[in-house]
Amino acid sequence: MAxxxxxxxxxxxxxxxxxxxxxxxxxxxxxxxxNASDPIRPFTEKGRLRPGTLLVISGAMLFLLIAIFLYFSIGARG
Structure with a gap:
């Protein structure tokens, strides 16, 4: 094939x-x-999977959004 x-x-x-x-x-x-692993170094020295930075940041943002939602919907009543 050319x-x-x-x-x-x-x-x-x-x-x-x-x-x-x-x-x-x-x-x-x-x-x-x-796809979820770190693209530069996908495994640690012990051979375990290292999660990607984007996955960690997305998880932290999701946790923060859920915490804020719960605070304003449940915690603000008192």
């Missing part, structure tokens, strides 16, 4: 089949784990 021409849909399907057949098992859990 780099200066477009590929046909059949060629794209064939390339995707080759890519996915090379991977023995595509598991949803592994895909989610790979």
């Amino acid at each position: 780099g200066d021409r477009l590929i046909t849909p059949d060629e794209a399907r064939q390339m995707l089949r080759q890519i996915y057949s090379a991977d023995g098992e595509i598991n949803l859990r592994d895909v989610l784990r790979r």
Whole structure:
């Protein structure tokens, strides 16, 4: 395949089949784990998964929003 021409849909399907057949098992859990991990250093020295910065910040923001909601809906009555 030359780099200066477009590929046909059949060629794209064939390339995707080759890519996915090379991977023995595509598991949803592994895909989610790979996307949630830190892109620079996905594992710690002990081999544990290191969460991504965006995931940690999103979780902290969600916790803060829930705490604020509960404070103003339940705590402000007293």
